[in-house]
Amino acid sequence: MATDHFSLFQEALNHQDRPHRVILFADLAGSTEMKGKTGEVGWLPTIGKFLDITTRAVTEHGGTVVKYLGDGTLAVFDGERAAEAICAAITIQELLKEENSRGSVNDCLATVGIATGRVVEYQAPGGGLDYIGSVVDLAARLCGAGAPQAIWVDSVTVASANMSKVSSGMGRALEYSPDDYLSDEEKVDLKGFAKPIKYREVIWHKKAFGVKNTVLTEAIDRAQTQAHVQVQQNRLRARATVPPQAGPSARPVIETLDGTVTRWDPEQGRGFIATAGHGDHYVDRRFLVNEQNLTEGGAVRFVPLPPLKEGQRPVAGCTVQEGHEIRGTFQNVRTDKGYGFVEVRDTRGNQQNLFVFLGDAAAGHRFGDPATLEVRRNHKGISGQLVGVNGTDGGDDGGAGSDLA
Numbered sequence: 001m002a003t004d005h006f007s008l009f010q011e012a013l014n015h016q017d018r019p020h021r022v023i024l025f026a027d028l029a030g031s032t033e034m035k036g037k038t039g040e041v042g043w044l045p046t047i048g049k050f051l052d053i054t055t056r057a058v059t060e061h062g063g064t065v066v067k068y069l070g071d072g073t074l075a076v077f078d079g080e081r082a083a084e085a086i087c088a089a090i091t092i093q094e095l096l097k098e099e100n101s102r103g104s105v106n107d108c109l110a111t112v113g114i115a116t117g118r119v120v121e122y123q124a125p126g127g128g129l130d131y132i133g134s135v136v137d138l139a140a141r142l143c144g145a146g147a148p149q150a151i152w153v154d155s156v157t158v159a160s161a162n163m164s165k166v167s168s169g170m171g172r173a174l175e176y177s178p179d180d181y182l183s184d185e186e187k188v189d190l191k192g193f194a195k196p197i198k199y200r201e202v203i204w205h206k207k208a209f210g211v212k213n214t215v216l217t218e219a220i221d222r223a224q225t226q227a228h229v230q231v232q233q234n235r236l237r238a239r240a241t242v243p244p245q246a247g248p249s250a251r252p253v254i255e256t257l258d259g260t261v262t263r264w265d266p267e268q269g270r271g272f273i274a275t276a277g278h279g280d281h282y283v284d285r286r287f288l289v290n291e292q293n294l295t296e297g298g299a300v301r302f303v304p305l306p307p308l309k310e311g312q313r314p315v316a317g318c319t320v321q322e323g324h325e326i327r328g329t330f331q332n333v334r335t336d337k338g339y340g341f342v343e344v345r346d347t348r349g350n351q352q353n354l355f356v357f358l359g360d361a362a363a364g365h366r367f368g369d370p371a372t373l374e375v376r377r378n379h380k381g382i383s384g385q386l387v388g389v390n391g392t393d394g395g396d397d398g399g400a401g402s403d404l405a
Contacts, residue, residue: 020079029148057091082161113143151202301382317350354384
């Protein structure tokens with residue numbers, strides 16, 4: 001007799017004792033592009049290897065493969081086995097990495113999403129159990145948002161998992177503690193969910209793999225209008241600080257912060273900056289003055305901007321790092337004092353002004369002249385040094401952040 005799914009699901013909505021499960025989604029990254037580049041002889045064996053690996057990893061850690069979704073796998077674990085689900089995800093990634101290094105598959109990378117909670121469990125037409133509900137959807141969306149090789153878990157999974165059971169080959173080699181296997185909590189907008197979802201990435205290798213590029217681009221584009229408004233507000237505030245009689249050579253004041261780069265992923269082009277008293281700030285290549293890679297541990301100066309979305313870290317705009325060469329425009333030159341200020345901008349139009357000690361060369365520069373600087377740091381903070389001009393690193397006649405006009 002066929003299952004009456006309408007009645008089954010209607011009853012589930014009113015039933016408070018739905019089973020508590022951990023749902024795991026694993027998806028082969030870039031499979032559409034792979035199929036477009038090669039014929040079946042090229043991609044069918046790769047998908048077969050991927051499905052074999054996911055099945056092995058899930059069953060070894062006490063889970064059950066529910067079904068295959070073309071180039072993806074849906075698996076379920078008992079609600080008390082969140083740590084085992086995380087270990088299965090790590091095993092998937094490690095086995096795929098091993099197969100890629102052997103050359104048995106080419107660029108066979110996966111993303112994994114895990115979510116925990118109450119689900120609707122029902123008998124599938126082909127036999128066996130199947131699962132639907134918001135928890136299943138969440139695991140699928142987390143899987144779809146992560147970058148290749150990433151493992152994303154929701155906050156309920158983290159709370160349910162005994163992280164002392166979680167390990168990876170790299171973690172054992174580097175003597176990870178249970179906390180080392182989880183990134184800081186982040187939020188992401190996911191289709192079908194009204195509010196941003198809290199998640200953490202499982203650090204099974206040396207670093208987090210982060211967000212899929214398309215997801216990051218969408219987030220940045222959504223924030224573009226907000227960032228543009230902030231830029232305009234900065235400019236209005238800056239103009240308000242310049243007396244009308246001061247003329248174009250006066251330096252507008254723009255709020256900046258100094259910090260240290262704590263994390264930078266050169267492949268993804270994004271990272272984090274720590275400050276003293278103002279918390280951590282997110283930064284990506286679009287908010288750098290020269291779009292060069294940042295260096296972890298490097299000193300930076302930036303313009304604080306609002307978060308890309310609610311609940312996330314604020315953004316470091318117009319970021320410059322010590323040692324980088326950048327280009328800008330003179331905004332103020334004090335020939336009597338031997339210094340000036342050079343305006344620099346990032347690709348989003350955010351701006352800041354760097355102090356530059358000029359000495360006797362000050363007479364050779366005017367408002368609007370182009371300038372090439374090397375970013376320097378002295379006891380007063382970040383400043384600029386004209387490239388090809390003898391001078392000092394900001395000197396004592398002002399230095400970074402001084403407000404002489």
